[in-house]
Amino acid sequence: MTQVMAGKKVIAICQSGGEFETDEDGSMSYKGGVAHAMEIDEQMKFKDFKKEVAEMFNSNIGTISLKYFIPGNKKTLITISNEKDIKRMIKFQGDSYTADIYVVTEEVVAAHVPNVPARRGRNRSNRTTLPEAMVPVDDPVNVVDDVMDDTTEAVVLDATPHVNPHTIITTHIPVPVHSIGSNNAIIGSQEWQDTITGVGQRFRSVHEFREALRTYAIANQFTLMYKKNENERVTAKCKAEGCPWRIHASRLATTQLFCIKKMNATHTCDGVIVPTGLQATRNWVASIIKEKLKVNPDYNPKDIVNDIKQECGIQIKYYQAWRWKEIAKEQLQGSYKKAYNQLPFYCEKIMETNPGSLATFTTKEDSSFHRLFVSFHACLYGFQRGCRPLLFLGSTPLKSRYQGKLLAATAADGNDGFFPVAFAIVDAETDDNWRWFLLQLKAAFSTAQSLTFVADREKGLKDSIVDVFRDVDVQHGYCLRFLSEQLIRDLKGQFSEEVKRLMVEDFYAAAYAPRPVGFQRCVESIKSISLEAYNWVMQSEPVHWANAFFQGARYNHMTSDFGDEFYSWASEAHDLPITLMVDAIRGKFMELIYTRRADSNQWRSRLTPSMEEKLEKENQKVCSLRVVISTGNRFEVRGDSSEVVDLDHWDCSCKGWQLTGLPCCHAIAVMNCLDRSPYEYCSRYFTTDSYRLTYSESINPVPTVDSPVRKESTKSVVTVTPPSTRRPPGRPPAKPLGPQDPPRRKRLPKCSRCKVTGHKKSTCKEFLSEC
Missing domain, CATH: 1.20.1160 (Paired amphipathic helix 2 (pah2 repeat))
Incomplete structure (x- = not known):
């Protein structure tokens, strides 16, 4: 079934009657079959969709299932069983407009099959047990609840009947069901039931074998008991007394491979003695969550609770799902503690792969993390060669396990877009940490140049900026916000x-x-x-802070919250270990530089697009102005007011030219009279050439930090432990508040007596005339 997004509608091309072929790498492809098309949307009920598909192929609604592959994974079929699965399937496709889905027929085999002997009991290895009377239902998963009770017996087939190769046989065992906090448990997926296939099956390690065995037991609804559980060999049996199910596996000599040597796959027990949930350890559940997190990073605890109950028949608490998700994230992303200890190696790799960069860190006396500074050569080069000498200092809180603050220095490129220069991760926003950040920033610059900072005057910045850059012409513009x-x-x-x-x-x-x-x-x-x-x-x-008196050049940028996009990057990566957080930010830098460089290569104008637009707006005001010709280079321009323009000093008495770096309308009027181009009087920072210089250097990839720190490294003996600050209890806010967030404005009350805003009728003191 191929889906093409067409607004709110979806065209579904349903394919059935083909067969799956497995390639050497384990990936599958679907061959043959017939197809029908239909139109659906995300609001369609799953039962209605399934019913229409069944009518298309003249099939029983209880004997078909809908499956698809997640993009990039052709080895595991995912089943669509409800409306939520339909929405997930569409979401998983990302920007793709198509999704291949397959209609699989589940053939119900009657209890009386010719030439097949039957006996009472259960055979869980081939899962071909059937109730004596099978009633078709819409949801085959719940067939146990619909047609059987806890005392109903089942018929077990000793041999698999002949079926069409294009059909997958799926049957259900009506067994007494036990689950934690629930009267009904849903049997695990066919994939889980087949994690153990029989003698000769090999696993990469004893740990992998134990996890597969645990999954198999949970999916097949019985309780394991280990007779031997060693690194060299494992023997387990069904805990039910007298049940012959048994398995033995051992390690292959000179390898870490584990192989099943003996297995009796027959069950004769009548039911589960111990609840299945007791076998589902937190690591096992975390491994299930981990696989889902790979596909959907936004997988939340509420969905975890629902999915574990549906797929495993186990009821868990919300806080357990949250905790186990944290374990799964750590298994995927790595340990927070290990990431801090990798900082020395990671900083060395940044400077090794990106010569001219600066990456450094400090620790406290107890070796705990204190602060980290990172500035890539491409950012330093782009700022010094193409950006205005204007830096915005800001910070945003981090919601990571160990909290902290992210300090940043951003600049404005020639198109008025933000440009990252440097950032630091510190344990807290203090005067000392800001001073340290400025010292590292100054050390990163290869040449001294005049600078204008736009920043808060608190947190020691007022004194630190002047003190650190005392040998440079520096101005500090206070942030108006x-x-x-x-x-x-x-x-x-x-x-x-x-x-x-x-x-x-x-x-x-x-x-x-x-x-x-x-x-x-x-x-x-x-x-x-x-x-x-x-x-x-x-x-x-x-x-x-006032333009009328400020001695520096801040090009009419009055607040320090210029890098909104940069702070959002940090928010997206806040819950990653520190090295992965920095690497995620680095990846954003790489993408930003590449994208803007590619865009600028298409520009044909002399100035950047935003500056061309501003210059054009000033040019449109010229028609209402009159220039009084002078013998020198000072001219009077009359309009709503009378202004004096000095072309030699790029000055106008309106101060618009000096404040923005672009000629004001009065200056353009003079230039037109003298037949001169306004482009010759624009700041060089606004030209397309300067913009391209800003993004001319690239940030190189940094290798993974899993490698051990080299012994000859000067920082190899440094041990870095996590900071003492920990995330406070309770759920963190949905979004960290950055410096870009304006204060919320409260709605003012309105008096119903005098109709004036700002007070209520009970406190109204206005005098109202009776007439």
């Missing part, structure tokens, strides 16, 4: 939310005002609302 939040927190008066919003708007207007006159006008507006707020604004050092 942090300042405005602090302003509201420090106000002691009782102000409504609407008044606070107006003060914040005036504060931002004062910051963006290009000239002192405009700045003073805005702060006077704040003063009319609150003298306390006015005094706070004037004492907050406007020289560090």
Whole structure:
């Protein structure tokens, strides 16, 4: 069955009558058969879908099943048994528009088969037991509950009847069912029942054999008892007294392979003595979860509880599912503890594979992790060659097992996109850690250049930036977002939310005002609302945040939360061990550089697209301006206001040219009169050539860190243990709050008496005229 996504509809091409062929590598392919097409959607009920398929092929609805392969895995067939499975199947396809699914006929074999002797009891090895009276039902899995009770006997066939090679025989054993917390258990999948096939079957290790044996016992609903359980040999039997089922396996000489030497696959017991759930250890359940996590990384504990109950007949608690999922994740991703100890080797590999990069870490006195700094050569080179000398400092919390903070320095490329420069993982956001981060950042730069930082003034940044970069022309622009939040927190008066919003708007207007006159006008507006707020604004050092007084060049970027996308990358990788977290971020860097480099190769404009658009907007304002010709290079431009343009110094009295790096409309008007190109007066950082320089270097892959640390390494003797901070109890928030998240705005009450926002009727003091 091939599916093609067509809006909300799905075209299903159902194939039946073919057969599966197995290749040498174990993968399967489907050959032959006939096909029919139908249209379905995700809202269709599974029973309706199955009924229509059965009518297509003139089959009994109780004797067919729908199966498909997960992309990339042609060895295991997945069964569709409900609406949720249909949605999962579509989700698993990702961006693919097709999904091959197969209609398999499950032929029910009657109890009275010619030339086949029958006897009472059970044969669990071939799973061909049948009830004496079989009633077709929609869900073959639950046939035990529908037609049998705990005392019904079953007929066992000693030989497998002849069937069509295109048909898979699936029968069900009506047995007394036991499960934890449930009256009904669902028998395990055919794949689990066939994990043990018989004498001669080999396994890679004794551990693999034990896990297969455990899965086999759970799927076939009996309890194991080990007679011998050693690394060299394992002997087990059915725990039911008198039951002859028995298996013996041992290690092949000079290898780690384990081979089944003897097996009696016959069961004569009448039922399960010990609940199956007691055999399902947490490691066994974790191994089941691990396989599902490979396919669906978002597999959540609620689905785990439902799937374990459905597939194994075992009822587990939510907290158990959460804990076992953590075990499965550790089996897939590696140990958190081991990842910290691999940091020395990993840092060396980063600098070895990416010459010019800086990757370093520090530990505390007890060898526990303290902080890690990483900056790749491609990022350092791109920033210094193509980006504006402007750095945004920010941080975001990590939700990993050991918490911590991610500190980052990002830049703005020529197209106003964020560009990662460096990042650090630290145990906490402290003054000392920020100072250490800045020291490593300075050490990573190959040449000294003037810099402008946009960052919070708290956490020691105000002093650290000046102190660390004291031999460089550096400016520190305060982040307006942090300042405005602090302003509201420090106000002691009782102000409504609407008044606070107006003060914040005036504060931002004062910051963006290009000239002192405009700045003073805005702060006077704040003063009319609150003298306390006015005094706070004037004492907050406007020289560090107001355009009218700021000495650096921050190109009208007023807040430090520029790298939203970077912080989202960290959020996606927060629950990985530290080395895998860094590697996931590195992979994002590689993808970003490659994608933007490929995009820029298609550009034919002199400036980047966003700057071309801004320049065009300024050009559209020129028609309403008039230029007064002068003998020198200073010109007067008249419009709504009269401005002076100095072409030699790239200056306009409106300050728009200096603040943005692009000619303002007044400057463009003068250039048009002199028949000069505005492109000649644009900052070089906005050109396509500079943009391509930013993304000209590549980040090379870093090998896995499973290899042991080399003895000759200078850091080989360093042992790094996890930090002392641990994740607090309780469920973590769905999304870590980064610096990009604005504060939530509360809805203001509205008075029903005077219709004014900001108070309620019970506190209304407005005087209303009776007329």
